[in-house]
Amino acid sequence: xxxxxxxxxxxxxxxxxxxxxxxxxxxxxxxxxxxxxxxxxxxxxxxxxxxxxxxxxxxxxxxxxxxxxxxxxxxxxxxxxxxxxxxxxxxxxxxxxxxxxxxxxxxxxxxxxxxxxxxxxxxxxxxxxxxxxxxxxxxxxxxxxxxxxxxxxxxxxxxxxxxxxxxxxxxxxxxxxxxxxxx
Amino acid sequence: xxxxxxxxxxxxxxxxxxxxxxxxxxxxxxxxxxxxxxxxxxxxxxxxxxxxxxxxxxxxxxxxxxxxxxxxxxxxxxxxxxxxxxxxxxxxxxxxxxxxxxxxxxxxxx
Numbered sequence: 015x016x017x018x019x020x021x022x023x024x025x026x027x028x029x030x031x032x033x034x035x036x037x038x039x040x041x042x043x044x045x046x047x048x049x050x051x052x053x054x055x056x057x058x059x060x061x062x063x064x065x066x067x068x069x070x071x072x073x074x075x076x077x078x079x080x081x082x083x084x085x086x087x088x089x090x091x092x093x094x095x096x097x098x099x100x101x102x103x104x105x106x107x108x109x110x111x112x113x114x115x116x117x118x119x120x121x122x123x124x125x126x127x128x129x130x131x132x133x134x135x136x137x138x139x140x141x142x143x144x145x146x147x148x149x150x151x152x153x154x155x156x157x158x159x160x161x162x163x164x165x166x167x168x169x170x171x172x173x174x175x176x177x178x179x180x181x182x183x184x185x186x187x188x189x190x191x192x193x194x195x196x197x
Numbered sequence: 198x199x200x201x202x203x204x205x206x207x208x209x210x211x212x213x214x215x216x217x218x219x220x221x222x223x224x225x226x227x228x229x230x231x232x233x234x235x236x237x238x239x240x241x242x243x244x245x246x247x248x249x250x251x252x253x254x255x256x257x258x259x260x261x262x263x264x265x266x267x268x269x270x271x272x273x274x275x276x277x278x279x280x281x282x283x284x285x286x287x288x289x290x291x292x293x294x295x296x297x298x299x300x301x302x303x304x305x306x307x
């Protein structure tokens with residue numbers, strides 16, 4: 015079974031499910047149409063309401079779209095964090111950003127990554143949007159002391175990498191064992 | 198190091214109509230050009246990108262990114278010119294442009 019949309023058709027059998035604040039956006043592929051249905055238990059339309067008046071329908075639509083506008087504004091991009099002997103290494107997925115559009119700051123043991131995802135193309139007519147846009151933010155507590163002046167952030171292939179060198183005090187070190195010299 | 202079984206990841210995309218034809222934008226964070234494969238075969242466009250996993254020999258404290266291979270397949274309408282498809286990978290976004298076939302066939306007047 016294939017889904018047709020515009021000039022491109024996509025192999026079916028996949029379901030896009032995005033859960034946002036209890037609201038589910040699901041691809042409705044039952045009737046071979048590429049359509050999104052918004053399923054929300056709190057917005058359920060009873061059969062009696064549905065056959066009511068057109069104004070009732072209008073109200074229902076208004077509520078529906080209002081609900082969409084109220085989706086949580088701030089996204090939380092995925093992170094990986096590793097602890098090595100000398101450094102902490104953090105990876106964050108941020109496809110399609112400019113280097114200058116990503117804010118990385120460190121304050122009192124908390125690393126903060128923030129910015130805003132903007133559409134790449136404004137002029138072209140979009141007929142299907144899956145990529146998320148809007149503000150994103152992550153704050154993560156780094157478990158050990160680090161040297162803020164030596165933190166290094168790089169952005170390659172849509173992935174932000176932050177290397178946080180450990181402060182001397184939190185590095186593992188050998189403790190010499192003292193005692194009487196073996197005779 | 199991540200040990201979970203590599204999975205097939207479904208990249209999110211935006212799809213546009215342009216003056217020239219169609220354009221699609223796929224999110225492939227962590228995929229470099231060498232690990233990307235785009236194939237057009239029998240009117241099917243297959244995009245496959247292996248992501249280089251987060252590299253560290255250290256202790257994993259947090260692991261949220263999915264591990265696996267991005268894969269998505271499209272049927273390309275015959276009105277689009279398969280020979281002139283172009284693709285560009287930048288900052289984890291793959292942009293594929295599919296121009297429409299020239300509908301007007303110009304006949305030179307001799």
